[in-house]
Amino acid sequence: SVSAESLTPTSANNDNWTPPNHPKAPEQIDRLRKAVSTNFLFAHLAEEQATQVLGALQEKPIPKPGMRVITQGDVGDYFYVVESGDFDIYVNPSGQLEPGPDGMGNKVANVGTGGSFGELALMYNAPRAATVVSTQPSTLWALDRVTFRRILMDAAFARRRMYEGFLAEVPLLESLESYERSKIADALETIKYPAGSSVISQGEKGEDFFILEAGTAEVYKEGDPTCLKTYTKGDYFGELALLNDAPRAASVIAKTDVKVAKLGKDGFTRLLGNLEGIMRRNDYNTAGTVDPLHKA
Numbered sequence: 491s492v493s494a495e496s497l498t499p500t501s502a503n504n505d506n507w508t509p510p511n512h513p514k515a516p517e518q519i520d521r522l523r524k525a526v527s528t529n530f531l532f533a534h535l536a537e538e539q540a541t542q543v544l545g546a547l548q549e550k551p552i553p554k555p556g557m558r559v560i561t562q563g564d565v566g567d568y569f570y571v572v573e574s575g576d577f578d579i580y581v582n583p584s585g586q587l588e589p590g591p592d593g594m595g596n597k598v599a600n601v602g603t604g605g606s607f608g609e610l611a612l613m614y615n616a617p618r619a620a621t622v623v624s625t626q627p628s629t630l631w632a633l634d635r636v637t638f639r640r641i642l643m644d645a646a647f648a649r650r651r652m653y654e655g656f657l658a659e660v661p662l663l664e665s666l667e668s669y670e671r672s673k674i675a676d677a678l679e680t681i682k683y684p685a686g687s688s689v690i691s692q693g694e695k696g697e698d699f700f701i702l703e704a705g706t707a708e709v710y711k712e713g714d715p716t717c718l719k720t721y722t723k724g725d726y727f728g729e730l731a732l733l734n735d736a737p738r739a740a741s742v743i744a745k746t747d748v749k750v751a752k753l754g755k756d757g758f759t760r761l762l763g764n765l766e767g768i769m770r771r772n773d774y775n776t777a778g779t780v781d782p783l784h785k786a
C-alpha cells in the first residue's frame with residue numbers, strides 16, 4: 491500500500507534498494523537533460539543522485555489534447571516533468587473528480603514546458619489534489635514515487651519549509667496561493683553578502699531577482715552619494731532589468747550583513763510573470779510622481 495514505505499527516505503540508505511533504470515537512446519538523453527535543466531527540484535542534486543534520477547525517468551508521450559494524466563482523488567504513482575506541451579489543472583472542491591462535464595471542477599492553474607506537477611500526493615502520501623489534462627500534444631518524463639521520495643523529496647521539503655514562513659510575509663507575494671509560493675521556494679537560493687559589498691552593480695546585465703531575507707540594503711546611482719532607497723526584510727529588488735531587459739539602473743549595496751533569496755531570470759519569468767503589473771505599479775511612489783530610481 492501507499493503508506494507502507496518509509497517516511498524517512500534518507501534513513502533507508504543502508505537497505506539494498508536501487509532505483510529503476512530505463513535505458514534510453516542518446517537522442518532521448520539529450521532531450522531529457524534539457525527538460526530537467528530548468529527544473530529547480532533537480533538543480534541541487536549530487537552527481538550520483540542526478541545519474542540515478544535520469545536513469546529512473548521514463549518518457550511518456552501524450553499524443554493529443556484532452557488526455558487526463560492525473561485524476562483528483564487517485565493514489566499518487568508518478569511525478570511528472572514537462573519536456574514540451576501544455577496542461578490545465580482543475581480542482582473539484584469535493585476532493586475528487588465527479589462524473590459529468592463539470593466533474594473536474596475549476597481550472598486553477600496551467601503548466602507548460604519546463605514545469606512539473608504531481609509532487610504533492612507523493613510528498614504527503616495524500617490523494618491527488620487536482621486533475622491534470624493535456625491541452626495539446628505533449629511530452630512528459632515520469633519519475634516513480636519511490637525514486638521521487640528517496641532522492642528528490644528531502645531537498646524539496648527542506649526548501650519549502652525553510653521559505654514558507656518568510657514568503658508568506660512578503661507583500662509582493664500576498665496575492666498568490668500558498669501552492670504558488672511553494673513553487674517559488676523550490677526555485678530560491680539564499681546568498682549572504684557582507685556589509686559594504688554590492689548585491690547589484692549599476693550598468694551590469696540583470697540575471698537575477700532578489701528578496702531581502704535579513705539585514706538592510708541601500709540604493710545608489712553612480713556619482714551620487716545620496717541613498718535613494720532603503721530595503722529591509724521582505725522588500726524586493728532587481729526586477730527592473732529583468733522586466734525591461736535593460737542594464738541595472740542603480741547599485742544595491744549591503745548596509746549591514748545581508749541575506750537575500752535569489753531567483754534566476756527563468757524562474758522570475760515563469761513564477762512571477764503574473765505579478766508584472768504589480769511590480770510595474772510599485773515603480774511609482776506614493777506621491778504619484780515617478781520614482782527617481784526608475785525614471786527613464
Ligand code: 1OR
Nearest residue numbers: 579598599607608609610611618619620667669
Ligand atoms: P498531486 O500529486 O496532488 C495533482 O496531483 C497536481 O496538480 C498536484 O500534485 C500539483 O502538482 C498540481 N492545488 C493542488 N494541486 C495543484 C495546484 C493547486 N496547482 C497545481 N497543482 N492549486 C492551484 C494553485 C495556483 C490550488 C487550488 C486551490
